[in-house]
Amino acid sequence: MLDFKIFIVEDDKWYGGLLHHYLSQNPDYDVTLFGTGKECLAQLHRKPDLVTIDFGLPDMTGEELYGKIKQAYPNLPVIIISAQERITTAVNLLKMGAEDYLIKDENTQQLLWRAIIRLREKQSLHNEISELKAELKTKYDYSHSIIGKSPALQAVFKLIDKAAGSLINVSIAGETGTGKELVARAVHYNSSRSGHPFIPVNMAAIPKDLVESELFGYEKGAFTGALNRKSGRFEEAGSGTLFLDEIGEMDLNIQSKLLRVLQEKELTRLGGTSKIKLDFRLVVATHKNLSEEVKKGNFREDLYYRIVGLPINLPPLRERREDILLITQHFLTAYCKENKIPEVRVSPAAREKLLDYSYPGNVRELKSVVELAAVMSENNIIEPEDITFLSGNSQNVDAVLNTELTLREYTRLIIRNYLKRYDDNVLLVAEKLDIGKSTIYKMLQTGEIEGA
Structure with missing residues (x-):
């Protein structure tokens, strides 16, 4: 599900399309392009998480649009993008609270990407600290987030307990939507490293030209636009857990560098010379068969044996059908609570329809199906005609x-x-x-x- 909404205000359709395409490479970004300031202002009720403004718009100046946005939503982050380097204007806007001021050149796309990453890190810092403190008060009860009583899932629970009781690397395999990150979090928050960070990284969501700097960090001046030193994800994990999701998408060159980090327990930031000692635990996940990827030459054999550790294979939902109604009720209860509506029930005929479907999108698809059915239902009862399978039948x-x-x-x-x-x-x-x-x-x- 898209969870970070970005508005781009740019009257140059080609350049705006370029930024839209570049940012849309991250599946977490919901990017909308506007050609005028008025179009953007008319849609602010959609509550974007970030607005980028072209300084030279046809209907108003960037300063005017910035002022109107801040008047309506004072805490909404805004990044200014200008074709000219106006130092005085840049300083004034930054003093007024603009998140950043970028000059249009060949580096703008990467600078914007990094600015968004920094913004998200800053925005989530307080939430992460609060969540971590809450999770540390009691043992992380993953049965509240990983729902099911089937033998297949009980076997997974046993493996989670074994993984949490040791410091061995963990590899999680399963189809898309089976809950791989939930399992990774369960391992971390029930382990001796639970008081330290859990750092998730989706390898499929980072453009290849940025992967190395994201993982290893960089020193000031390492490349054009590296205005300050930045720690990478390896360092951020500290003595906690680094979760590399979709590791099967990792480039062979980065695989080689990851192997060296795991072997030597140290790294050097891009543009640096100092060795930095590391102490993180590695958990990886993939929807691919890594052993087959090794045979195909797409994944290093030596890295495969280094990361496989304790393997946890998540069964698809079609192989634990006895859990479907339990999960359905879990999602319905959460949906009704979130939307502050009376309890919604599932009719016997609707239950049969839910049980007769194969769910290629697994638990994630079931959640979408259940929530849509709740919206379509009458008299707080879901009937078969309210159920639409998004993957088709x-x-x-x-x-x-x-x-x-x-x-x-x-x-x-x-x-x-x-x-x-x-x-x-x-x-x-x-x-x-x-x-x-x-x-x-x-x-x-x-x-x-x-x-x-």
Whole structure:
């Protein structure tokens, strides 16, 4: 699910499209492009997490738009992007509270990416500290977040307990939507390192040209735009846990450097010479079969044996059908509480329909199905007709195929469906459909298809 909403205000359609495409590489970013300040102001009720402003707009100056935004939402972060280096203007805007002031050049995209990362780190710092303190008060009870009583899931619980009782590396395998990060958090918060940070990194969400600096950090002046020293994710983990999600997407060159870090327990920041000692625990996850990736030459064999540690394989939801109704009730209760509505129940016929489906999107898909059914229900009772399976079924497929569409229209329909199913993970969708990722990026950039 997209969880960081970015508004880009840029009257140059080509440049705005470039920024939109670049930021949209992160599946967590929900990016919207506006051509004028008025269009942006009219949509502020959608409560973006960040607004970037082109200083030279056709209907108002960047300063005017900035002032209107801050008047309506004083705490909304704003980054100014200007085609000219106006020192006085930049200083004044920064004094007024602008998050950053960037000059349009060949480095703007990377500088903007890093500025957003810094902003998110700053915004989440207080929340993370509060959450960590709350989690440390009692043992992390993962049964509240990983729902189920099936034998397959009970076996996973036993492995979590074994992993939490040791410092061995852990590798988590499972299809998309099975809850790999939940398991990683359960291992961490029940281990002796629970008082230290849990640092999640989604390897599929970071552009390849930024992976090294994100993991290793960099020194001031290491490259154009490196205005200050920055610690990487290895350092941030400290004596806690580093969770590398979708490690199967890691480039072979970075795999080699990760192996050296794990072997030597130290690193050197980009542009630096000093050795920095490390003491983190590694937990990795992937939807791929890493042993098969080794055979294909896509993953280093020596790194594979270094990280595999204690393997935990998460069963897909279709293999633990006895948990479907338990999970359904869990999501319904949470949904009703969040929306402050009376309890919603599931009719016997609707239960049968839920049990008869295979859930290719696993628990994540079930959550979407249940919440949509709650919205569609009448009299607080979910009936079969309220349930829509987002991944489709044979009846839906037949209905689509009986509709006369062009090949291009079918292609758009399929890609849009897969993007929804896999939370806008373009790399994963490209792999599933066996098409080039550039095809998907281009269709997203042109607006031919929209992300989930």
